[in-house]
Amino acid sequence: MSRYAEYRALAQSLGVDAVALVPGPNFVRLMKQDFHSHERPLLLVIPAAGPVAAIVPNLELSSFAKLGFEGEVFDWMDQSGYAGAFAALARHIPLGSLAVEGQVMRVFVHHALATAFPGLKIVDAEREISGLRLRKTAEEVAALEGAIRISELALAEVLDDVRIGMTETQIEGHLIQAMFRHGASELAFGPIVAAGENSALPHAHARDVPVQPGDALLFDWGARHGGFCADITRTVFVGHASDEAQAVYETVLQANLKGHEVTRAGITAHDVDDAVTGVLEASVFADRIRTKTGHGLGREVHEAPYIMRGNRQLLEPGMVFTNEPGLYCIGGFGVRIEDDMLVTQDGCRSLTTFPKGLRILG
Amino acid sequence: MSRYAEYRALAQSLGVDAVALVPGPNFVRLMKQDFHSHERPLLLVIPAAGPVAAIVPNLELSSFAKLGFEGEVFDWMDQSGYAGAFAALARHIPLGSLAVEGQVMRVFVHHALATAFPGLKIVDAEREISGLRLRKTAEEVAALEGAIRISELALAEVLDDVRIGMTETQIEGHLIQAMFRHGASELAFGPIVAAGENSALPHAHARDVPVQPGDALLFDWGARHGGFCADITRTVFVGHASDEAQAVYETVLQANLKGHEVTRAGITAHDVDDAVTGVLEASVFADRIRTKTGHGLGREVHEAPYIMRGNRQLLEPGMVFTNEPGLYCIGGFGVRIEDDMLVTQDGCRSLTTFPKGLRILG
Known part of the structure; x- marks a missing residue:
């Protein structure tokens, strides 16, 4: 069966003449190679029926030739434009x-299409x-x-290293280096290393601020390897944890465990969020409470299924999502515990294995 | 003067009602903080006249509040959509x-705007x-x-490490770790480490292939620090360099030096490419010959000015661009030498200082 068959079928079911792919997660899934297009459009067109075609920057022609693309290729030079x-x-x-792909294609490519194809109906699919x-294949799950x-492995090393007085930025640097030392090909995203009140921001940035006794210290991090992303969160405490901190931690842990308990094929994304x-x-x-329970995970660090109330998408075996309940007190501290979960026929399997018991460093 | 003044003036000169910014290089320049928006639209609207406004995911409200944004903020929750x-x-x-920003904004935001503002004319500016x-400020040049x-510093370490039999992928891993050890906040881009025939692809990917005596070994790499990107290329040889390799190297070096010689404020991007x-x-x-001479460099690794024939953009003091002539023989080898150049009133200053003499490893 042609590698384009499922995209052709999709074009038919959407009632459009063709599907277009630009470099990114869908492109690399199909063609087994990504391109960094920056200012240079590169585009595959897969019609519902008939031959495929592509637009390729002349600079990339030799790399593109390795993909074994079967259709006509229209190349262009920087000097003459696309x-x-x-x-x-x-x-x-x-x-x-x-x-x-509305979340991947940028407006300049949209405009180039609209100009070249007058009256073209561009559908965000x-x-x-x-x-x-x-639905991830066994090979994709292995990559995850x-x-x-x-x-x-990287976090385990870093937790052994953290000392009072190290800054968030320093700890973040150690974590990044450890991921690459253990074989990351890239970062899945810029990690979050956030202590004290900074941990209360769901998407915090590391500061040049030293960690202090009593701080919550939140790590939200992940490597990319084999084209797939890890996305994990663990929250530890430095020196000691207050009674309030321990109670918050236990609450978040129970919510996370509830996610493991309820997840199985046949329930909806809504059901998981509702339970957690x-x-x-x-x-x-x-x-x-500031966030929903989680999001799908794979070639992109945020993808479907989105685990939130109102999303009636049925979970199917092979789906992978994050289970990341958290509690965030602005001006105080935050706790989040995030696992990566594979949906199976009769339940789920946690792909993350890092311990979740309350941990107090030092 | 308001930080929005130059964007307001731009809206006026473009004859549009407002400028919109999404997270990315322009956003961070203005607001001093970036956001990773993934599937969540975040948008600033800066009208030619009148108050600014923003759309912000509810999840990011606390982080956004730190920016001191002066206008109305319309937030939205994952559960209800944007x-x-x-x-x-x-x-x-x-x-x-x-x-x-046509190269930053993605199509799903474009569609959300087109839906909410019927008849809106969206201009790719x-x-x-x-x-x-x-034109980079002194502070921006210092960050670069x-x-x-x-x-x-990272490449210097890696060149001391390379041994015959190490794979491109292994060498790439060393280079990445060395950049973070020396203080990179991120990679400016996935580095290229390409030996032998792989060096002949301008945008090669590292392979699990060992470097061999006689190989050209091309490094195109750069750290991001303080929000700014380095982008440098050096090509060395492993064990020995053939007469042909030496002649190619010398030719590329002379082209690169010509770029240094001719660059000054008042000539055009065309003039530089033409000379090189x-x-x-x-x-x-x-x-x-496969590529133009170079591209601008700053918060993004590819930005204006594009150094190519036909581009009549005048060079001005403070502009920074790459000077990266190369010669690529498919099936053979490639050589590229890339410096990052600051345009000054009466010439240029190379921000890169790594030696460019022919280097034969080991």
Whole structure:
């Protein structure tokens, strides 16, 4: 079966003439190689029926040739610009409608398409195109586990290293180096290392501020390996943990464990969030809830399924998502515990294995 | 003067009602903090006249509050989606036309704007908006120099380490770790470590292939530090260099030196490429030319000014660009030498200082 078959079928089911892919997670899944396109458009067009075609920067032609692409390639030089290649594509494959990845394609490519194909209906089919990545294959799960293992080895090292007086930025540097030493190909995202009141921001940035006794110290980090992303959070305490801190920690842990307990194929993303968030809501810390339970994880660090109330998407075997309840007290501290979970037929398997018991450093 | 003044003036000169910024290089320049928006739209609207406004994911409100943003903020929750926030923005600031960053904004935000503001004319003003970043301040040049220094220290270490039989991937891992050890906050881009025939691809990917005696070994790498990117290339040889390799190297070096010689404020980007590429064209290796001379460098690793024939943009003091002539023989080897150059009133200053003489390892 042609590697384009599922994209052709998708174009048919969407009622569009073709699907377009630009470099990014869907492109690399299909072509086994990514490109960094920066200011240079590169585009695959996969029609519902008929030959595929591509627009490729001349500079990338030799790399692109390795992909074994079967269709016509319209290349363009920096000096002359890409409008001519888009016009040539339009003459080669007249299109009335085109499904694109709305969260990947940038506006300048959208404009180039709209100019070259007058009247073209451009449909944002992010959900449907990326939906083809929802169920991970065994090989993809193995890649995820590889990324997670690298990430967990790195944190284990760093926790042994942390000393009172080290800054968030220094600890972050150690964590990043440890991920690469253990084999990361890239960072899945810029890690969060946030102590004290900074831990109360769900997307904090490390500061040049030393960690202090009593601080919560939150790590949200992950390596990329084999094209797949780890995304894990652990929160530890420095020197000692107050009674309040321990109670908050225990509440978040119970919510996280609830996620493990309820997850199985056949329930919805809503059901998981409802169960996990329900634990937080039933606690005395309900006013510290700031986020939904999680998001899908794979070639991108945020992808479907989004684990939140109202999302009636059914969980299926092979889906992977984060289970990351947290409680955040602005001006105080935050706790989040995040695992990466694989949905199985009759339950789930945690791909993350890093211990979750209350840990007090030093 | 308000920090929005130059964007307001830009909206006026473009004849649009407002400029919109999304997280990325222009956003961080203005607000001194970036956000990773993934699937969550975050948007600033700066009208030609009148109050600014923003759309912010609820999750990011506390981080956003630290920016001291002066206008109305329309937040939205994951559970309810962002359409309501865009609609509220449209009621608050009716817009007929809007300039956006076409290489930064993604299509799903474009669609959300088009839906909330019926008939909105969305203008791709990438060139003009990012054009405000063309002339680097002294502080920005210092940040660039910091990123370059980290990168150069890292390569120096790695070149001392390389042994015949190490794979490109292993060497790449060493280089990445060395950059973080020397203080990189991120990678400016995934580095290229390419030996032998792989060095002939301008955008190669490291392979699990050992370096061999006689190989050209090309490094194209750079750290990010203080928000700014280094982008440097050096090509060395392993064990020995053939006569052909030495002749190619010398040709590329002469082209690179020509770039240093001719660059000054008042000439055009075309003039620089013409002089540099002219050296390559005058050689017996003219059929190995594959790329233009370079690109601007700053908060992004590829930005204006693009140093290529046909680009009549005048060079001004404070502009920074790469001077990276190369010769590429498919199936053979490639050589590229890339410096980062600051345009000054009467010439230029190379921010890169790594030696460029022919170097044969081991």
